[in-house]
Amino acid sequence: MNTLLRLAASALVALPLTACAAGTEGPVSLTWWQGPNAESPTRAAVAACTRDGAYKIKVETLPEGSDKQREQLVRRLSAKDRAVNLITLDVVWTAEFAEAGWILPLPDGAAAKVKDGTLGGALKSATWKDRVYAAPLLSGSQLLWYRKSRAAKAGLDPAKGELSWEELLAATGRLPEGERGVAVPGNRYEGYTVFVNALVASAGGQIVGADGRPGLDSEAGRAAASVIGSLATGPAALKGLSTLDEETMRAAFEQGEASFMTNWGYVYAAAAARAEKEPAFKKVFxxxxxxxxxxxxxxxxxxxxxxxxxIAVGAGTPEDQRDKAFAALECLTSAQSQKVFMMEAGIPAARAAVYDDADVRAKFPFSDVMRDSIAEAAPRPMVRKYNAVSTAVQTAFHPPASVTAETAAKAGAAVAEAAGQ
Structure with missing residues (x-):
């Protein structure tokens, strides 16, 4: 359902969790609709949360691919399917599903528990019109990953202070040819929208504003376009930039074609696993x-x-089962459950407390940076027609080498049309 979960799934193993469900009433049966390739952590979470017998959870697996998952969920939810109780949602679906009345807002008590300790960026992705409609299960932000030896050669110490793209690109020019590469998303896919959105938000703008109006034809949109153009046409440009995604970026970084890379936290766990199997790779790690x-x-x-x-609760859930559904939602997204995902799959948690755990800090030395990044992260546009808006962004800014400051105006018009403005 999301890139982080799909890429990390092969590394997951089931570990027991402390039971977190409680109740005295007879068990009801709830159905959790979940994306594929997450069987092990799902089994572990379900076993822990049903141990006390307050409810049962049956897992239904959605098809591969975000579009197909959304299609099946929309069909069932619009029919008020009583068996769609717990739903794992991509973070970009909240606005659409809430606005359509397909998911239920969390009761005040449950909402308060979600707000208490959930990192700011993750909480924003679960909120629509000031109401909490879901509980973050997993989160994550991209970091700037770099080869320490090459950064030093370029006169940089990124860990000492937050770099600008301009500073980073200027520094890469001081590296020898073959080491100047900066790996960023460039393919026409959702990851490219993620990239554009981060650039625009970091410039103080929004692809679509809170008032629903497109915001790319702006100073922030032009600043984002300028960064993309510089990356694609300058010394840091990698061959095949227009086809890069998370995995091809990781490959370029590991092979040394890129000295810097923006990517999710899973890359560290993947590199650690490779270093254990391949002693020669340990030097790179x-x-x-x-x-x-x-x-x-x-x-x-x-x-x-x-x-x-x-995770959200489907609006078709019978009223006499909703209390149990919200209790299950709280349990499945508990800090302990999120710790298991992080420890075993390298998927960052949405709850701040997980980053204070000694086991997590020992295994993930970048925990502080990841926690702060999620707390201050910028969600993608919270709009009903998100898929259309994302496609418009990807098309307008592609290929990267064609992007200039003027691209922002074209992109703004495309987003306005996609959003129905």
Whole structure:
């Protein structure tokens, strides 16, 4: 359902969780609609949350691919299917599903528990019109990953302060040819929208504003376009930039074609696993550095990308089962459940407390940077017609080498049409 969950799924193993459900009434049966490739953590979470017998949870697996998952959920939810009780949602679906009345807002008590300790960026993705409609299950932000030895050669220490894209690109020019590459998303896919959104938000703007009006034809949109053009046509440009996604970026970074990369936290767990199997790769892994996502403007802090997934309760859930559904939602998204995902799959948690855990801090030395990045991350546009808006952004800004400051106006018009403005 989201990139982080799909890429990390193969590393997951089931671990027991402390039971977190409680209740005295007889058990009701709830159905949890979940994306594929997450069987192990799902089994572990369900086993823990049903141990006390307050309710049962049956898992139904949605098809592969975000579009097909959304299609099936929309069909069932619009028919008020009574068996769609717990739903794992991509973070970009909240506005559409809430506005359509397909998911229920959390009761005040449950909403208060979600707000208490959930990192700011993740909480925004679960909120629509000031009401909490879901509980973040998993989260994540992109960091700037770099080869420490090469950054030093370029005269940079990204860990000491937040770099701007301008500073980063100027520094890469001091590296020898073959080491100047900066790996960023460039393919025409959802990850490219994530990239554009982060650049625009870091410049103080929005692809679509809170009032529903497109915001790309602006100073922030032009600043974002300028960064993309510089990355695509300058010394840091990688061959095949227009086809890069998370995995091809990771490959370029591991192979040394790129000295810097923006990517999700899963890349560290993947590199650690490879270093254990391939002793020769340990030297590369030991050279991994990390820092906060770069600034678009030197005088504004960055607004890093946000990923992850949330759990919501379907509006067709019978009224006499809703209390149990919300109790299950709280349990499945507990800090302990999120710790298991982070420890075993490398998927960052949405709850701040997880980052204080000694086991997590020992395994993920970038925990502080990741926690702060999620807290200050910028969600993608919270709009009903998100898919159409995302496609318009990807098309207008592609290929990266064609992007100039003027692209922002064209993109703004495309987004306005897609959003129905």
């Amino acid at each position: 030991d050279d991994y550095g990390w820092a906060r996502y770069p600034r678009t403007k030197a005088d504004l802090p960055s607004a890093p990308p946000l990923g992850g997934s949330n």
